[in-house]
Amino acid sequence: MQKIVIAIDGYSSCGKSTTAKAVAAELGYAYIDTGAMYRAVTLYLLERAIAFHDLPRVEQALHEMQITFKRNRKTGRNELCLDGVIREDEIRQMRISNSVSEVSVIPAVRHALVRQQQRMGRHRGVVMDGRDIGTTVFPDAEVKVFMTAEVLTRALRRQEELAAKNEHVSVEDIVENLEKRDHLDSTRAESPLRRAADAVLLDTTHMMIDEQVDFVLERVSAAL
Numbered sequence: 001m002q003k004i005v006i007a008i009d010g011y012s013s014c015g016k017s018t019t020a021k022a023v024a025a026e027l028g029y030a031y032i033d034t035g036a037m038y039r040a041v042t043l044y045l046l047e048r049a050i051a052f053h054d055l056p057r058v059e060q061a062l063h064e065m066q067i068t069f070k071r072n073r074k075t076g077r078n079e080l081c082l083d084g085v086i087r088e089d090e091i092r093q094m095r096i097s098n099s100v101s102e103v104s105v106i107p108a109v110r111h112a113l114v115r116q117q118q119r120m121g122r123h124r125g126v127v128m129d130g131r132d133i134g135t136t137v138f139p140d141a142e143v144k145v146f147m148t149a150e151v152l153t154r155a156l157r158r159q160e161e162l163a164a165k166n167e168h169v170s171v172e173d174i175v176e177n178l179e180k181r182d183h184l185d186s187t188r189a190e191s192p193l194r195r196a197a198d199a200v201l202l203d204t205t206h207m208m209i210d211e212q213v214d215f216v217l218e219r220v221s222a223a224l
C-alpha cells in the first residue's frame with residue numbers, strides 16, 4: 001500500500017506525541033518526535049556551558065553532536081540518543097523545557113534539524129510530530145493535523161507525566177512554561193508554530209486519547 005507522511009503539529013502538551021505514537025503503531029509506520037531533537041540540542045549546549053548566542057560554538061556543536069533514535073525492544077518506544085547514549089529522561093526535565101524554545105529559535109539549529117528530519121522521512125511511512133512539520137519539514141504531507149487544547153488541561157497532563165518521573169512541579173509553573181514556549185514558538189522568524197492552511201484542527205481539551213487516534217486514522221483512510 002502507498003506510504004504517506006502524517007504531520008502532527010500544535011501547541012505544547014496537547015497530546016501530540018501520545019497520539020502520533022499510537023497512530024504510527026497502528027499503521028506500522030515510524031514515529032519521529034522532533035521536539036526530542038530540539039531538547040537534545042538544548043541538553044548538549046547546557047552540559048557544555050555553550051551560550052545560545054555564541055553562534056560559532058553553537059554551529060560547531062551542531063556539527064559534532066549525533067542525534068539518533070533507538071527502539072527499545074521492551075517498551076517499543078523510540079528513545080532519543082545523544083552521541084549514542086539514551087538521554088530520554090534528561091531531555092524531558094523542566095530545566096530543558098525552560099530553555100528549549102530559546103534554542104529552537106536559532107536558525108542554524110532549525111536548518112540542521114529540519115534537514116535531518118527530511119532525511120529521516122524521505123521514504124515516507126512516518127508520523128512526525130512537532131511545530132513546523134506541515135509547514136516546513138513536509139509541506140507535502142498527505143495528512144496534516146494541528147492540535148490544540150486549553151492551557152490548564154495541558155498543564156495538568158504535563159504535571160502528571162512529570163510526577164510519574166518523580167519531578168514535582170506546580171501547575172502554575174507549568175502553565176507559565178507552556179505559555180512562554182507557545183509564545184516564543186509562534187513568534188519566531190524561522191518556521192514559527194502555525195497551522196498550515198491545509199491542516200485540520202483538533203482540539204483535544206475534552207477528548208480521550210483513543211478518540212484522538214481514531215480522528216487521525218480516519219484522515220489517513222481518507223487520504224489513502
Ligand code: C5P
Nearest residue numbers: 034035036038100101104130131132181
Ligand atoms: O514537542 P516538545 O514539547 O517536546 O518540543 C519542545 C520544544 O522544541 C518546543 O517548545 C519548540 O520550541 C521546539 N520544537 C520546534 N520545532 C519542532 C518541534 C519542537 O521548534 N518541530
